[in-house]
Amino acid sequence: MLDLLRKIVQEVNAAADLTAVLELIVQRVQRAMRTQVCSVYLLDEEQHFCLMATQGLNPEAIGRVKLPPGKGIVGLVAERAEPINLEDATVHPAYRLLENTGEEKFHAFLGVPVIHQRAVLGVLVVQQQDKRRFDAGEEAFLVTLSAQLAGVIAHAEATGAVIRSAQNSRKDQDRLFAGVSAAQGVAIGRAVVIAPPADLRAVPDKVARDIEAELAHFSQALASVRHDIKVVGRSLSRHLRSEEQALFDVYLRMLDDNALAGEIESRIRQGSWAQGALRDVIQEHVRMFSAMEDPYLRERASDIRDLGRRILAYLQQASPVELQFHDNTILIAEELSPAMLGEVPTDRLVGLVSVHGSGNSHAAILARSMGIPTVMGVVDLPYTRLDGRELILDGYGGRLFINPSDDLSEAYREILRGEELVAAELATLKDLPARTLDGYQMPLWVNTGLVADVVRSLERGAEGIGLYRTEIPFMIRDFFPSEQEQTETYRRQLSAFHPRPVTMRTLDIGGDKALPYFPIEEENPFLGWRGIRVTLDHPEIFLVQVRAMLRAMEGLNNLRIMLPMVTSVHEVEGALKMIDQAVAELQEEGLELQRPPVGVMIEVPAAVYQVRRFARRVDFISVGSNDLTQYLLAVDRNNPRVAGLYAAYHPSVLRALEHIAREAHKENVTVSICGEVAADPAGALLLMAMGYDVLSMNATNLPRIKSAIRKVTLQQARQLHRQIRGMDDADRIQQLLHSSLNEWGLGSLSRPDSPVV
Numbered sequence: 098m099l100d101l102l103r104k105i106v107q108e109v110n111a112a113a114d115l116t117a118v119l120e121l122i123v124q125r126v127q128r129a130m131r132t133q134v135c136s137v138y139l140l141d142e143e144q145h146f147c148l149m150a151t152q153g154l155n156p157e158a159i160g161r162v163k164l165p166p167g168k169g170i171v172g173l174v175a176e177r178a179e180p181i182n183l184e185d186a187t188v189h190p191a192y193r194l195l196e197n198t199g200e201e202k203f204h205a206f207l208g209v210p211v212i213h214q215r216a217v218l219g220v221l222v223v224q225q226q227d228k229r230r231f232d233a234g235e236e237a238f239l240v241t242l243s244a245q246l247a248g249v250i251a252h253a254e255a256t257g258a259v260i261r262s263a264q265n266s267r268k269d270q271d272r273l274f275a276g277v278s279a280a281q282g283v284a285i286g287r288a289v290v291i292a293p294p295a296d297l298r299a300v301p302d303k304v305a306r307d308i309e310a311e312l313a314h315f316s317q318a319l320a321s322v323r324h325d326i327k328v329v330g331r332s333l334s335r336h337l338r339s340e341e342q343a344l345f346d347v348y349l350r351m352l353d354d355n356a357l358a359g360e361i362e363s364r365i366r367q368g369s370w371a372q373g374a375l376r377d378v379i380q381e382h383v384r385m386f387s388a389m390e391d392p393y394l395r396e397r398a399s400d401i402r403d404l405g406r407r408i409l410a411y412l413q414q415a416s417p418v419e420l421q422f423h424d425n426t427i428l429i430a431e432e433l434s435p436a437m438l439g440e441v442p443t444d445r446l447v448g449l450v451s452v453h454g455s456g457n458s459h460a461a462i463l464a465r466s467m468g469i470p471t472v473m474g475v476v477d478l479p480y481t482r483l484d485g486r487e488l489i490l491d492g493y494g495g496r497l498f499i500n501p502s503d504d505l506s507e508a509y510r511e512i513l514r515g516e517e518l519v520a521a522e523l524a525t526l527k528d529l530p531a532r533t534l535d536g537y538q539m540p541l542w543v544n545t546g547l548v549a550d551v552v553r554s555l556e557r558g559a560e561g562i563g564l565y566r567t568e569i570p571f572m573i574r575d576f577f578p579s580e581q582e583q584t585e586t587y588r589r590q591l592s593a594f595h596p597r598p599v600t601m602r603t604l605d606i607g608g609d610k611a612l613p614y615f616p617i618e619e620e621n622p623f624l625g626w627r628g629i630r631v632t633l634d635h636p637e638i639f640l641v642q643v644r645a646m647l648r649a650m651e652g653l654n655n656l657r658i659m660l661p662m663v664t665s666v667h668e669v670e671g672a673l674k675m676i677d678q679a680v681a682e683l684q685e686e687g688l689e690l691q692r693p694p695v696g697v698m699i700e701v702p703a704a705v706y707q708v709r710r711f712a713r714r715v716d717f718i719s720v721g722s723n724d725l726t727q728y729l730l731a732v733d734r735n736n737p738r739v740a741g742l743y744a745a746y747h748p749s750v751l752r753a754l755e756h757i758a759r760e761a762h763k764e765n766v767t768v769s770i771c772g773e774v775a776a777d778p779a780g781a782l783l784l785m786a787m788g789y790d791v792l793s794m795n796a797t798n799l800p801r802i803k804s805a806i807r808k809v810t811l812q813q814a815r816q817l818h819r820q821i822r823g824m825d826d827a828d829r830i831q832q833l834l835h836s837s838l839n840e841w842g843l844g845s846l847s848r849p850d851s852p853v854v
Contacts, residue, residue, distance in 0.1 A: 101129055102238070106245050108387050115253040119150035122221070122246060127152040130235055132223045134203055137211075138164065138171050139219035139254070146171050146220060148198070153224070158198045169193035174208040175217045180240055182207045184230045200224065207231040209239050213247040214476075214738075218254075221246075248477075256479035270502040274478045276450070277740040278495035279461035280797075282470030283512050284448030285501075286425030290484040295410045297402070299431055300376040301484040305368055312362060315371040318411035319358055322404065323349060351404060357382065372412050379405030422446070427488050429480050433460040433473070443467065443549065448490040450497055452478050462723070463569075465776065466550055468797035472497055474740055519845050523800035527558040531803045537811040539785050541803060542600075542793040544771055551593045554796040558803070561598040563719065563793020564659070564771040565590055567642065568605050571612055577638065583645035591653045598655050600719070600771075600793075601646055602698070603639065603672075604632055605661040623733065628662025628700075633671055643679040647690055656693040659719055664703040666710050673714065698771075700724040705753050712764035719793075720757055722772025726750050744827035745774045746834065751783070751821065758788045769793055778805035778846045779834035785811065786818035801846045809841055 105125045109118050119137050127135035134153030138146040145163040148154070164172050173191045174181050186192055186206035194201055203224040211219045221243050223231070231239075255274065292299040305311045326349055352358050357378060364374035379401060386398035427448035428441060449464050449471040464471040470492030478497065489498040489509050498505060531539045542563035543554040554562070570578060570586050578586070591599050607617050607627020617626055632639035643658070650656035660672050673695060680692045696717035699705060701724070712718055722745070727733065729750055732743045744750070754770070761768035769791035774780035776794035781802045784792055794802060817837055824830050838847050 102242060102245065105129065105242065106249070108384070109246060109249050115250070115257045116150075118249060118253040123150045123152040126221070126223065126239070126242065130223055130238065132225050134200070134222070134224035136222045136224075137219060138222065139211075139250075140175075140217065146175065148195070149219070151198075153203075154198045154200055158195070162195050162198055164193070164195070169195070170206060171208060171220045171222065174210055174220045174222075178210050178212060178217055180207065180209045180236055182231050182236055185228045186224075202226055204228045205231065207236060207239060209236075209243045211243050211247050211250060213251040218247060218250055251477050252479065255477045256482060270500050271505050272499040274475050274497045274499070276472040276475035276478075276495045276497065278471075278492055279451075279454075279473040280449070280465040280469055280471035280492050282448075282468070282492040282516065283509050284425075284427055284470045284488075284490040284492070285506060285509060285513070286427040286447045286488060286490075287423045288429050288450075288483040288486045288488050289420055289422060289426045290480055291420065291428065291430040292481070295406050295413065297376045297379055297405050297409055299481060300372045300409070301481040302373055303370040303484055305365060305370045308365060308368070311365050311371040311374075314412055315358075315361060315365060315375070315408075318371075318408050319352060321411045322407045323352055325407065351401065357401070357404070372409060375405060375408055375412065427490055429478075429483055431480065433464075433471075443469075448472075448488075448492070450475060450478070450480070450488075450490065452476060452480055462544075462773065462795070463546060465773070465797060466544060466546065466795040468553070468795075476738075515845075520800075523804055526800055526803050526807070527556070529558075529803070529807070531806045533785075533806055533809060533811045533814075535810040535812060537785075539781075539806050540791045541799055542598075542769070542771075542791055543796045543799060544793055545590065545796075548589070550796060551590060554799075555593065557796050557799045559594075559597075559796060559799060561600070561791075561793075562590065562594055563600050563769050563791060565599060565601045566605070567601055567603065568612075571604065571606070577615070577641075580641045580645045580648075583642060584648045587646050587649035591649055591655055595653050595655050598657055600657040600659050600696070602659045602661050603629070604642055607631055623727070629660050629668050629672060630662065633668060636675060639672070639675055640679055643676055644683060647679055647683050647693070648688065650693060651688055651690055654690075654693070657717065658693055658695045659698055660695070661698045661721070662700055662724075663697045663711070664701055666707065666714065669697055669711060669714055699757055701728050702753075705757060708757050708760035709764055712761050712766040716766070718757065718761040718766055718768045720754065720768070720770040720772060722750070722754065722770055722774045725753065725772070726774075729753060744831075745772075745777070745780065746821075746830045747827045748825050748830070751830075754784070755787045755822075762788060767791065776802065778802060778843055779838055781805060782809060782814040783818055783821065783834075786814040805838075805843050805846055808843060813841065 108125065109121050122137060123135040134151065136151040136154055137149050139149045141147045141163070144166050146166070147160065148158055148162040149160065151159060166172055167176050170181060170183070170186055170189055170191050170193070183189055183206040185204045187204060203226055205225040205227055206222065208220050208222045210217050211221055221239060223239065290301040292301055350356065360378045361371070361374045364377060365371055369377070382401045383398045386401060422442055422445045424445055425447045426445045427450060428446060429450040430452070432453040433449060433451040446469055449469055451460065451473040452475055454460060454473040461471055461473055470490050472490055472492060472495050475497055483499065486499060487501060489501045489505065491497070491509070531541045533539070540560050542561040543550070543559040544564040544566070545551060545554060545562055546566035546569035570583070587601065605628050606612055606615070607625060608623045611617060646656060646658060658676065660669065663669055676692060676695060680690065683690060694716035696715050696719055697704070697711050698719050698721045699708060700721040704711070705725070708718060726743065726745055726747070730742060730744065730747060732739050758768050767790040770784055770789050771793035775784060775792040776798040778801055781792055782805060785806065792802065821830050821833065824833070835847065838844055
């Protein structure tokens with residue numbers, strides 16, 4: 098049964114479009130369950146369940162027969178969101194005969210809902226003439242299959258809508274794809290898709306600019322693959338039997354002009370670029386062979402897939418795609434990386450979209466730092482179809498619109514005009530302190546990582562750097578930077594902010610931050626080898642970095658060193674010992690310096706309950722609220738499936754933050770916070786009320802936070818904190834914060850209401 102399930106899902110995954118997906122489903126399920134009818138009903142735009150495919154009912158009813166919500170047994174399955182298994186459906190109170198389908202002769206009924214991300218997409222039904230209840234094994238099979246196919250159906254449905262919208266179909270105007278808000282703001286622009294190398298699934302649609310050039314590139318790639326196969330065949334000829342050697346001849350025949358090559362060239366002549374033509378032809382053949390009953394022929398699907406990857410690799414090597422950035426580029430990738438952001442001309446970049454990842458990934462944090470509206474975790478987005486398409490990105494609501502109508506575009510332009518007015522007002526606050534109406538002054542620092550962050554931060558009136566992500570310079574290189582290179586990089590940060598303090602976090606890799614030249618392969622990287630654990634295990638890396646920091650601060654003395662991901666006193670003492678060693682070495686070399694202030698980041702629950710022990714050994718405490726929230730709530734912040742469970746205002750998170758500030762102050766040690774909660778006006782007011790000494794955030798949000806602080810009293814913030822301390826639901830806390838901001842006249846500083854579609 099498991100093999101059968103796997104085969105059906107594999108075939109359906111390879112189907113070209115929604116119609117093919119649904120036809121395959123009903124054919125394969127009817128055959129596998131030996132039943133007389135299998136049908137799929139999907140929810141349409143009018144919220145009716147429409148018969149979209151059937152094997153056994155009247156095919157002319159497809160697309161015509163519809164059930165209103167809650168009507169019929171199909172509607173009941175969807176309403177209950179659970180299977181209904183009936184011996185005789187015709188006697189059930191909810192039974193409703195569907196005219197012109199021929200279903201009146203069928204009695205046995207089993208329907209299961211098709212659910213994707215908590216939404217019911219449709220109902221999968223099997224029927225038989227006999228009066229009998231489908232057994233437990235049959236029901237389990239259909240439920241399991243439905244769960245596995247839900248994502249495929251959702252993706253195929255979305256892809257079909259995108260293709261239709263390319264023809265400016267009014268039906269598919271304002272096509273919406275939901276994700277997770279990663280950086281607030283609105284962007285109206287055109288898509289540029291970045292595809293990973295040698296991945297056929299990720300090849301985007303493009304029109305050939307020069308058909309003859311595309312044909313030449315394909316011919317060259319084909320010749321290279323043929324040569325490779327012949328070389329491998331000859332080198333293995335002594336070790337293979339004649340029938341095994343014949344497999345290489347099969348490979349070569351597949352590449353003949355009358356086989357794959359001819360079809361690909363035909364597609365290129367019709368206007369497709371070579372990589373897109375290759376993708377389409379290979380996928381069609383893989384789909385065809387995967388559906389075959391004969392095991393030998395079915396295995397040829399993997400051979401064709403392998404040939405496709407080989408040709409694609411040569412195509413990408415021979416004609417590397419030079420991305421053409423529009424003046425209003427919205428960059429789309431399967432998974433955005435921090436290194437990717439560093440390669441894009443920021444003056445042309447207006448928005449970012451990532452199919453995977455969440456609003457708290459490090460790519461998202463950098464996007465916020467750069468002030469670029471970003472949506473992540475748009476898991477159903479058929480991104481390869483979007484290159485060059487007009488889009489609207491709503492970074493407030495985590496929404497992406499394709500083929501936007503004039504009305505929707507104008508509504509979002511109005512939001513953009515409002516943002517410009519707010520930005521102009523906030524720009525006047527640059528040289529003013531973040532002081533409350535009753536005279537309490539709150540230091541506001543920034544989080545940096547890119548060179549451009551320095552200028553942006555100073556322009557917005559930052560008073561220091563609370564977090565400089567030293568891993569960014571490591572991530573944009575092909576090898577570890579030397580001590581001299583690091584010294585020059587750190588000196589630029591320290592000089593630009595002098596005499597303001599600059600807090601440099603020691604190398605924090607692992608988790609979702611990988612170095613291409615120092616890969617860390619783990620099944621659970623967020624609970625693995627990361628942060629201080631890596632650098633303590635590699636003192637040669639840690640000491641070089643600390644020496645570079647110390648050399649960079651000579652004569653400036655505004656450096657603070659921060660240790661990430663600490664969980665024990667032993668780690669802190671080990672790191673302090675090596676920092677002292679680096680100081681002593683440089684003093685012996687003639688540098689005049691003393692050990693700078695050293696602090697630790699509180700990011701894991703174990704550290705929350707050792708704050709006082711840490712405070713007795715270090716000079717300051719800083720909270721990394723993003724990771725702390727992730728670990729407290731057991732929510733992977735890069736997983737869009739659980740992004741809705743990541744709640745910065747969860748009662749347990751707020752209690753932990755309050756506890757940390759109180760414990761640090763018992764040891765007379767300052768406590769700061771450099772997580773994203775500090776970049777939210779409501780969060781900043783709460784943290785101020787809890788007693789945090791410094792708030793550090795991305796430069797883009799600093800003016801908003803300053804404005805919020807200047808318009809309230811410390812007593813108002815403390816009163817709000819007291820109200821929230823007694824609440825036990827994150828959503829209600831969020832609602833109270835939102836209403837309080839509006840009451841205090843701070844509504845313009847929070848997210849605007851997105852247009853209703």
